[in-house]
Amino acid sequence: MTPADNPSADDRLKALFALDEPAPRDPVFNTEVMAKVMRQRLREEVAMLSGVSVIGAGALWLVWPTLQPGLLALSQGLAPAAGALAVAGCATLIAGLWRPASAHVG
């Protein structure tokens, strides 16, 4: 028998199945799903960043013997300039911290 032969039986089935139908909108369900999706996304991002960090650290460890002499020579050459830059940076920072306080008082 095809559905066309007995439409009322199919209507009856449809009506009974309709009792299982969830609401067309269910904000609670949506919120739960999206919270899980966001947690999964966070886990994936953390895993990716951890992987990148481990690879970076490994690469640095591998090239360090080659890099170390060059960096030492460079740092000795740049030491006076680095010192001067550090002093200038501190002075700028201190001046920046004092300015709003004096403006507030004034």
Next chain:
Amino acid sequence: MLQISPVNVDEALVAAAQGGSAEAFSRLVERHQQPLRAFLRRTCGDWAQADDLAQETFLAAWSRIGRLKTGASVRAWLCGIGYHKHLTALRSATRERARGEVYEADRDEVVDAAPEDKIVLELAMASLPPDQRACVALCLAGDFSHAEAAEALDMPLGTVKSHVTRGRARLLQALE
């Protein structure tokens, strides 16, 4: 005036979700939670388990959204993922036993409240083989075409038609 069909809306949302938009994916969840949950409720028979599976399905869909082809039916794709998750759950004998006990415990409450025909239908659905039950849930209970159900369940069209015909006959026989 420009008419935007639901399929076009889905395509736009899928494209945005494939670009990483969680908001677009949230709209997809909103649009498709009803047919997916209804299908899983009818396939599992246990509403709580069905909702858990629906959530797992959406999580899997978020991870695999990049693989969804342009123009493919989103609801058929989701029902396909949900059906495979249901089959995996069925295969897990221990979990199945535990869920069966919960199901039986919950079932008494449903039996008191549901009309007699509904109980008969639930029992008849539970007696169908999983494949047949899924075909009936999509084509008779849902408004899936045979072709769409075949796509969702990854079955040949002829098999789906035969499952629906046999399933329908068994359900009607039980309701007589």
